[in-house]
Amino acid sequence: MNKSDRSWLGRALESLQPILAVLLGLAVGLAFTRFAGESPLHVLKVLYQSAFGSSYDLGMTLFHTTPLIFTGLSVAIAFHAGLFNIGAEGQLIWGALAAAVVGHAFPHLPGVIAPWIAVSAAVIAGAIWGAIPGWLRARRGSHEVINTIMFNFIAAGITSWLVIEPLRNPDTQNPETAPIGEAFLLAPFRVFDDAPVGPAFLLALVAAFLLWLFLNRTSLGYELRAVGQNEHAARTAGIDIARIRIFAMAVAGGLAGLVAVGEVLGNAGRFKVGFSPDYGFMGVAVALLARNHPIGILFAAFLFGALHKGAMDLDLETENVTRDLALVLQACVILSVSAEGAWHWLRRVGSAGKKRG
Amino acid sequence: MIRSSRLWIALIAGLLLTTVAKADEFRVGVVLDRGGKDDKSFNAAAFKGGKEAEKALGITLKTVEASDDNSFEPMLRSLSQKKFDLIIAVGIAQADAVKKISAQFPQLKYALIDAQVDAPNVTSLLFEEHEGSYLVGAAAAMASKTGKLGFLGGVDIPLIRRFQMGYEAGAKKVNPKATVVANYVGVTTEAWNNPTKGRELSLSQYDAGVDVIFAAAGASGTGMFDAAEERSKGGVKKFAIGCDSNQNWIKPGLVLTSMLKRVDTAVFSTIDSAKKGQFVAGTKRFGLQNQGIDYAVDSFNDKLLTSEMRAKLDLLKKEIIAGKIKVPDYYSKRSKTAQN
Structure with a gap:
């Protein structure tokens, strides 16, 4: 079927498909609340109010969007190289811990360079944690899906121990490190009331743009995509596949490590064990929703961030629906977006109807 | 015309009535720690105290559970922005969040269980x-x-x-x-x-x-x-x-x-005294005695x-x-x- 054969309906469906899919997923998810005895419209209103109702709420939505952009990009770049990075969670934990340790160890650095040093530490720590499974895959052939999952547990275990034993904050019972130096803290933007949204959000936007440039406008990015799309062709073309794989996983880890900027430098001012509500795994969903397109990830992360924040008020404003609805909605959106077959079928029906008419 | 003005009067009267009813209401928000209200232990006790107060004192009760350690603060803030009459934070992990939020909403009242925050609008409930x-x-x-x-x-x-x-x-x-x-x-x-x-x-x-x-x-x-x-x-x-x-x-x-x-009794008595207008900031200790x-x-x-x-x-x-x-x-x- 070539383009001219398609009906206007088929074409419209195709260009609007991602948006339609998201709306359909949300509608189905909200319809579930009917069974819990709530009005879906009321639930939608609560979600909307809580996610965008005030400048603070919008700020909190962006606060949750920021780490999801980083983890989404992390998953996406690995995916472009034909690798599935489920290890963003472990990589971001290491990044956050590294930033907190540097921030605590050198409290007297001047404010101009201090955050940059912490950011570099976070990127390096995340990159190392990503590169190890990358190396194992490239040189030893052990599958990165298994390795990155297991590396999440190893990261959680080691960082928890480090925080509890040598790095513990003696002033509190909570498992967290001592606060970082003042010079490292990034001030939030005033417009969002008191929500901790600051330079990290801008950094996330820049990172997405740079990643898009890298993938589409550089030869290394081209090689990376070639490895992902056809390994044999890439090898025949003389691309060093092992090198590309390790590189992709290192960049993926570094991107995940950048979650530290918003959390440690921009919000808590320390590393708290358990600060992440599975940002790393939500990143997989974000990348999937955006089909690994760096710019699409910005929107997907925003949607998921809004759902995450929006659901927080559900416990307060409804009788029977809890904030876990966010997970249901995210799942419905993912299902409806990834239901390729159904969309193809719809498109066929659309063009067939046109022909008959 | 007459019809619509009647409708307006009815609407406004209705609104007034509901606001009057709302003003009477004493709203209590409880933020539970990880484990949640079904842990059969610590959080369950706090939840029970709140429920008993709901029944006996006729308050409006809302409970929320934290899914991660970063959600305490937004939850406490959300309750504060909605001007709940009393906000109870359950568990030691909420100390920092209570400290921060209580300073931003000095006109509201907070209770914190298991940890101490010294502020003029926080009562800390500690157990021996x-x-x-x-x-x-x-x-x-x-x-x-x-x-x-x-x-x-x-x-x-x-x-x-x-x-x-x-x-x-x-x-x-x-x-x-x-x-x-x-x-x-x-x-x-x-x-x-x-x-x-x-x-x-x-x-x-x-x-x-x-x-x-x-x-x-x-x-x-x-x-x-x-x-x-x-x-x-x-x-x-x-x-x-x-x-x-x-x-x-x-x-x-x-x-x-x-x-x-x-x-449970600590939560109940805190709600009770707050409702009577006898909220006292400071530390309250509960022991055998x-x-x-x-x-x-x-x-x-x-x-x-x-x-x-x-x-x-x-x-x-x-x-x-x-x-x-x-x-x-x-x-x-x-x-x-x-x-x-």
């Missing part, structure tokens, strides 16, 4: 856990045949060490030769909610000869009750001691007693806890209240650092 742990430690030593006792902690933090220390001291008071094996489920807040690991640790303690375990582990403690049932199948009974809520009912006949930490801490006797453990044992426990209780027995306190041992 070591006193109750001492009593159940004594009960455990009296009931034990092997002289080996077990302790199952949730998260390894000073608060839980305080339980353990009191428990050990109580056991040694009754039987100086008693030994206590202690295990902790974990080091992060997730460890409040891991019954599987709680069960595994309890099983291995029972297998090592322990015949009474005391769990201060939130929802993870429910694993201990399953372990007690499993290891009692051979005919020799293994006992468990519950914590915070009265947990005697969970496995009747195997739960020796429960150390009661009356978070004001029944904020106790041990549980009911129809489920009536036969397990013999009258001799009860007499001994009540004697110890009196002596602690009178100050004749000094129960070692992990907090004072670690000086100031732990209280926050």
Whole structure:
């Protein structure tokens, strides 16, 4: 079927498909609340109010969007190289811990360079944690899906121990490190009331743009995509596949490590064990929703961030629906977006109807 | 025209009425710790206190549970922005968030359980856990045949060490030769909610000869009750001691007693006095002497806890209240650092 054969309906469906899919997923998810005895419209209103109702709420939505952009990009770049990075969670934990340790160890650095040093530490720590499974895959052939999952547990275990034993904050019972130096803290933007949204959000936007440039406008990015799309062709073309794989996983880890900027430098001012509500795994969903397109990830992360924040008020404003609805909605959106077959079928029906008419 | 103006009047009257009704309402928000209202222990006690107040005092109650440690602050803020009359934060992990939010909403009232925040609009509710742990430690030593006792902690933090220390001291008071094996489920807040690991640790303690375990582990403690049932199948009974809520009912006949930490009454009385306009900021301590801490006797453990044992426990209780027995306190041992 070539383009001219398609009906206007088929074409419209195709260009609007991602948006339609998201709306359909949300509608189905909200319809579930009917069974819990709530009005879906009321639930939608609560979600909307809580996610965008005030400048603070919008700020909190962006606060949750920021780490999801980083983890989404992390998953996406690995995916472009034909690798599935489920290890963003472990990589971001290491990044956050590294930033907190540097921030605590050198409290007297001047404010101009201090955050940059912490950011570099976070990127390096995340990159190392990503590169190890990358190396194992490239040189030893052990599958990165298994390795990155297991590396999440190893990261959680080691960082928890480090925080509890040598790095513990003696002033509190909570498992967290001592606060970082003042010079490292990034001030939030005033417009969002008191929500901790600051330079990290801008950094996330820049990172997405740079990643898009890298993938589409550089030869290394081209090689990376070639490895992902056809390994044999890439090898025949003389691309060093092992090198590309390790590189992709290192960049993926570094991107995940950048979650530290918003959390440690921009919000808590320390590393708290358990600060992440599975940002790393939500990143997989974000990348999937955006089909690994760096710019699409910005929107997907925003949607998921809004759902995450929006659901927080559900416990307060409804009788029977809890904030876990966010997970249901995210799942419905993912299902409806990834239901390729159904969309193809719809498109066929659309063009067939046109022909008959 | 007339019709529509009537409609308007009706609408405005309706609005006025609802606002009047709303002004009358006393709204209480409770933010629960990890583990949630169904942990049958600590959070369940707080939830119960809130529910009782809802029924008896006619307040409006809203409870929220944290899914991660970063959600305490937005939740407290959300309740504050909606101008709840009293906001109760349950658990030590919320101390920082309460400190920050209470300063931003000085006209609102906050209560914090298990941790201390010094602010003119915060009341901190603290419990003398070591006193109750001492009593159940004594009960455990009296009931034990092997002289080996077990302790199952949730998260390894000073608060839980305080339980353990009191428990050990109580056991040694009754039987100086008693030994206590202690295990902790974990080091992060997730460890409040891991019954599987709680069960595994309890099983291995029972297998090592322990015949009474005391769990201060939130929802993870429910694993201990399953372990007690499993290891009692051979005919020799293994006992468990519950914590915070009265947990005697969970496995009747195997739960020796429960150390009661009356978070429910603390929550209830805080709501009650706030509703009467008698909210007082500062620190309130609950111990044996004001029944904020106790041990549980009911129809489920009536036969397990013999009258001799009860007499001994009540004697110890009196002596602690009178100050004749000094129960070692992990907090004072670690000086100031732990209280926050």
